Amino acid sequence: MRHIHLMSIVAAAAICVAGTQARAQEKYIQEPTPAGFKTLTSQVEGPIYADANGRTLYQWPRKELRNGGTGDMKGAASICDNVKTTENLGLMSPYPAGLALPDAATRKSCEEMWPPAIAAAGSQPVGKWSIIKRKDGRDQWAYDGFVLYTSVMDSKPGQVIGGTKLGRRSSDPPGVAGGDAPAYRIPIGPSPDIPGQFMVEQTLVGRQLAMLDGMAVYTWDRDAANKSNCTDDCLKTWQPVLAPQVGATGRDDWSVIERSPGVKQWAFRKKPLYTYVHERGPGYQHGVDVPGWNIVFTQIRPAPPPEFTTQDSPGGVVLADSKGKTLYIYNCGDDAADQLLCDYPDSPQEYRFAVCGGGSSERCLKTFPYVVAANGGKGANEAWSVVSIDPVTGHSAKPGQANALQVWAYRSRPVFTFVRDDRPGSIRAQNWGEFYGQRNGYKAFFLREEFQGR
Amino acid sequence: MTHQAKLLTAALVAGTCLSAPVFAADGTASPVPGRTIGYVMTSEYKAIWDTPDGKLECPQGINNGPREEFKILYPEDKKWTILESQLERESEVWYPTLKPQEKLPHYESIAKVAFGIDLNDKVDDNDYTDPDGNKGIDNQTQRAWGCTANYRSTSYNLGAFNNWRKYAYNIIVIELTDVDDLINDTDVTLTTYRGMDRPMTDATGATYLPGGTQRVDMRFGKDFVQKFKGKIVDGVLTTEGADYTEPSAGGGSNIANVRYYGARWRLSLTGERAQGILGGYMDIGDWNSAANQTRSTHHQAYGQAATPSIYRALMRNADYADPKTGQMIAISTAFKVGLTQVFVQHPVNEPAVSANGTAPSATSMSRD
Numbered sequence: 001m002r003h004i005h006l007m008s009i010v011a012a013a014a015i016c017v018a019g020t021q022a023r024a025q026e027k028y029i030q031e032p033t034p035a036g037f038k039t040l041t042s043q044v045e046g047p048i049y050a051d052a053n054g055r056t057l058y059q060w061p062r063k064e065l066r067n068g069g070t071g072d073m074k075g076a077a078s079i080c081d082n083v084k085t086t087e088n089l090g091l092m093s094p095y096p097a098g099l100a101l102p103d104a105a106t107r108k109s110c111e112e113m114w115p116p117a118i119a120a121a122g123s124q125p126v127g128k129w130s131i132i133k134r135k136d137g138r139d140q141w142a143y144d145g146f147v148l149y150t151s152v153m154d155s156k157p158g159q160v161i162g163g164t165k166l167g168r169r170s171s172d173p174p175g176v177a178g179g180d181a182p183a184y185r186i187p188i189g190p191s192p193d194i195p196g197q198f199m200v201e202q203t204l205v206g207r208q209l210a211m212l213d214g215m216a217v218y219t220w221d222r223d224a225a226n227k228s229n230c231t232d233d234c235l236k237t238w239q240p241v242l243a244p245q246v247g248a249t250g251r252d253d254w255s256v257i258e259r260s261p262g263v264k265q266w267a268f269r270k271k272p273l274y275t276y277v278h279e280r281g282p283g284y285q286h287g288v289d290v291p292g293w294n295i296v297f298t299q300i301r302p303a304p305p306p307e308f309t310t311q312d313s314p315g316g317v318v319l320a321d322s323k324g325k326t327l328y329i330y331n332c333g334d335d336a337a338d339q340l341l342c343d344y345p346d347s348p349q350e351y352r353f354a355v356c357g358g359g360s361s362e363r364c365l366k367t368f369p370y371v372v373a374a375n376g377g378k379g380a381n382e383a384w385s386v387v388s389i390d391p392v393t394g395h396s397a398k399p400g401q402a403n404a405l406q407v408w409a410y411r412s413r414p415v416f417t418f419v420r421d422d423r424p425g426s427i428r429a430q431n432w433g434e435f436y437g438q439r440n441g442y443k444a445f446f447l448r449e450e451f452q453g454r
Numbered sequence: 455m456t457h458q459a460k461l462l463t464a465a466l467v468a469g470t471c472l473s474a475p476v477f478a479a480d481g482t483a484s485p486v487p488g489r490t491i492g493y494v495m496t497s498e499y500k501a502i503w504d505t506p507d508g509k510l511e512c513p514q515g516i517n518n519g520p521r522e523e524f525k526i527l528y529p530e531d532k533k534w535t536i537l538e539s540q541l542e543r544e545s546e547v548w549y550p551t552l553k554p555q556e557k558l559p560h561y562e563s564i565a566k567v568a569f570g571i572d573l574n575d576k577v578d579d580n581d582y583t584d585p586d587g588n589k590g591i592d593n594q595t596q597r598a599w600g601c602t603a604n605y606r607s608t609s610y611n612l613g614a615f616n617n618w619r620k621y622a623y624n625i626i627v628i629e630l631t632d633v634d635d636l637i638n639d640t641d642v643t644l645t646t647y648r649g650m651d652r653p654m655t656d657a658t659g660a661t662y663l664p665g666g667t668q669r670v671d672m673r674f675g676k677d678f679v680q681k682f683k684g685k686i687v688d689g690v691l692t693t694e695g696a697d698y699t700e701p702s703a704g705g706g707s708n709i710a711n712v713r714y715y716g717a718r719w720r721l722s723l724t725g726e727r728a729q730g731i732l733g734g735y736m737d738i739g740d741w742n743s744a745a746n747q748t749r750s751t752h753h754q755a756y757g758q759a760a761t762p763s764i765y766r767a768l769m770r771n772a773d774y775a776d777p778k779t780g781q782m783i784a785i786s787t788a789f790k791v792g793l794t795q796v797f798v799q800h801p802v803n804e805p806a807v808s809a810n811g812t813a814p815s816a817t818s819m820s821r822d
Contacts, residue, residue: 094521436748
């Protein structure tokens with residue numbers, strides 16, 4: 001048990017650090033919005049824009065896939081209309097176009113799944129907000145040139161189920177992230193109020209502060225409020241993040257300290273900031289393995305259920321169930337022009353059944369079992385919930401259904417373990433499925449992914 | 455100049471110029487400072503023997519890939535659903551059937567020659583002779599892979615496979631300890647690690663240079679620590695067999711591992727380089743997962759590699775049984791490997807493995 005215990009401590013340390021910032025929320029740049037629109041702070045996604053009813057607003061930027069692209073062009077009318085799609089488009093090689101979709105008979109239209117944010121008569125553009133006429137003649141709000149939608153997946157104000165900024169940096173232009181993943185919908189929000197040397201990256205732990213080139217920034221437990229104690233030998237390993245001589249004030253959460261005459265250093269929430277000299281490169285966070293040093297978040301995500309554990313794996317730190325088995329998230333984007341979701345219980349399950357069970361839901365239950373919530377859902381929050389699943393169909397169970405499973409879900413999507421993971425930290429189903437588990441497959445729930453994109 | 459003298463001269467030059475290990479100049483021995491020398495793997499190719507046009511070893515031709523097989527199975531004269539075509543193929547990728555597929559022939563190499571190592575110290579009927587005339591070579595992947603474009607020496611993917619060694623997840627470091635003499639030593643230990651640093655190159659980036667440093671990953675890389683016993687004869691290291699897990703990422707987060715049972719190394723050593731063969735019985739289930747986890751079907755199609763058909767061929771030629779169940783689970787294979795000398799930096803309190811010790815335990819690791 002010592003092995004598991006130690007690993008848990010190491011991994012938990014990173015989460016603990018985040019925990020100290022649990023109540024903090026990301027500060028953002030205020031900008032004018034259309035009448036009635038509001039800025040909400042999602043615990044999961046950070047600051048987001050919502051319509052007058054509190055429904056999160058999404059963009060769908062065009063993305064080039066393997067055999068062409070889909071999504072909205074900047075400044076152009078929406079391509080998400082009220083036509084029901086019945087065939088695939090062959091966007092994700094090597095499979096051809098013209099194949100009938102699994103839900104062709106019951107499928108909703110793009111517009112039904114992604115209602116457009118319609119501008120009321122007399123609405124006027126303001127700031128980055130503009131109005132673009134839809135093909136049906138109605139006016140649709142756009143932000144930064146991309147038309148906006150709400151999602152039928154979001155059932156209450158401030159909820160962000162329809163899309164994510166995950167893996168995106170605040171410095172990314174729309175439509176660039178995701179590799180061989182589908183053309184995702186992305187919740188929009190105001191830019192973080194941070195100095196130009198920095199960016200915020202969305203991760204599964206929180207919104208992580210980093211240098212603009214992707215290098216992690218750190219704080220040190222031995223520093224005092226707005227005072228660095230890192231001198232002499234400490235400076236051989238830790239490099240203060242220097243601040244400009246002028247124009248470095250005026251932001252909440254940010255201050256500048258003077259290390260020595262004329263040498264100024266950034267501090268975030270009164271903690272001086274550093275980079276780690278031995279960092280391998282952008283995206284790594286090896287500095288957290290040095291006791292007392294922490295990576296920095298503008299805000300963190302809600303904590304996982306207390307029954308879960310963290311484990312060291314060959315690819316980094318993963319979230320695991322109470323027995324140490326790695327958790328996996330299933331990802332799916334269908335190959336149609338409207339790229340509707342297929343990784344939720346109430347979307348078609350045929351895709352998932354193909355890769356988890358060779359088409360058999362029964363085999364799926366053995367190979368990629370759900371994570372049953374044993375404690376009645378204690379620890380549920382904005383990110384984690386218990387959902388009721390029909391184990392045969394994979395869809396949501398009917399009320400009172402006798403054989404329903406009560407399982408943990410992350411943002412309404414069940415999490416799974418993998419039968420061949422034979423010890424804590426094993427991640428043998430990482431990338432299981434098409435296009436590395438991005439288009440139809442599984443990815444491990446990494447809290448610290450050591451090798452992403454490197 | 456004898457082969458031994460050449461090696462010594464090269465090693466001496468390396469030691470002088472690059473602070474690599476220093477070797478005796480009297481031609482009688484090649485002591486290694488600290489009795490330890492490390493290398494980082496800088497190339498790894500599937501060791502397939504082939505001819506330029508393939509007519510000799512693949513008289514029936516080169517195998518079809520995913521696109522070609524899809525067209526055979528789902529001709530355009532019918533309207534297909536995703537469920538009965540694309541998802542049927544995706545199912546087959548992850549749960550391949552062992553039933554012979556008449557419509558999908560998979561041609562096997564009939565070459566009589568193969569690269570590799572004698573993994574079981576026996577000369578069996580199915581064994582090959584290598585190009586140097588060594589008999590008893592165990593490399594049944596020569597048959598299963600030999601007529602698939604992806605794995606042949608003319609493959610587009612050959613370069614890609616080689617590049618895999620550059621990915622951070624895949625950095626393999628070997629460390630030889632208890633080395634009294636790099637030319638002849640009857641008892642040395644080879645330990646594998648995952649390295650944490652990019653291999654050092656010249657300014658072009660094309661040539662790997664000896665003398666770099668590799669920190670070993672004793673936190674996330676524990677799975678890749680493996681010890682082999684071996685001996686050095688006339689500058690060639692051969693090891694005994696041991697099970698070995700190799701990091702096999704296809705880039706970025708496309709990570710996977712493959713287990714090799716009874717793996718062995720045969721390496722020609724100098725103070726600057728090591729090159730030779732890594733052989734072993736490859737876990738076929740691991741291969742199937744890793745092949746598809748690290749390369750999408752789209753990417754497999756570049757090299758006409760239809761993994762369900764290849765899986766069946768690997769299972770047909772499997773020559774290693776699970777000791778517990780008796781079921782065939784692995785197939786003999788070989789890789790041509792190249793390595794470059796590095797200085798291996800262990801975490802504090804984690805010295806190199808000694809002949810009489812064990813690999814460092816996971817519970818005592820510290821990276822401070």
